[in-house]
Amino acid sequence: MEYRKLPHGKHEEKLSVLGLGMGGIQKCSNAEIEQVIRTAVANGINFFDLCAGGKNVYEPFGRAITGQRDKVFFQIHFGAVYNKNGDDVGLVNKYYDLALAGDAMAANHYEKLRVKADACIGCGHCDKRCPFHTAQSERMKEIAAYFEK
16 A cells, blocks of 8 residues: 655654545445445555545444554544434534534544633634534533533
């Protein structure tokens, strides 16, 4: 597998020239999703585009990379909104938050952030500038409360 280094990445961070797009994989069973990810990693693919069509992809993805998180890179598209059934219902003055998927990967990512949601002072500046017209200061309270559990 050929790898590339990002211009501003760390020296040890090398991404495979072949990546795996996850659009449409939500139609597969959890076992199939896990096997696809494991097979990709075993063959040197370490870059995943998690723009998936349903939240059911995140848990099997998390299980598949358990114990090898340091080997993979992924991009996540914020902007999708999933209903309780896991269906993508598009942007409706909200944004998708991985924590809503209830997966351990989101919690792990959140814990590593240098600045967390509870740092929000509620000034409202971001509320006025949000292109999705979402009350960001309220969302920060929800996110902070979610991760306090």
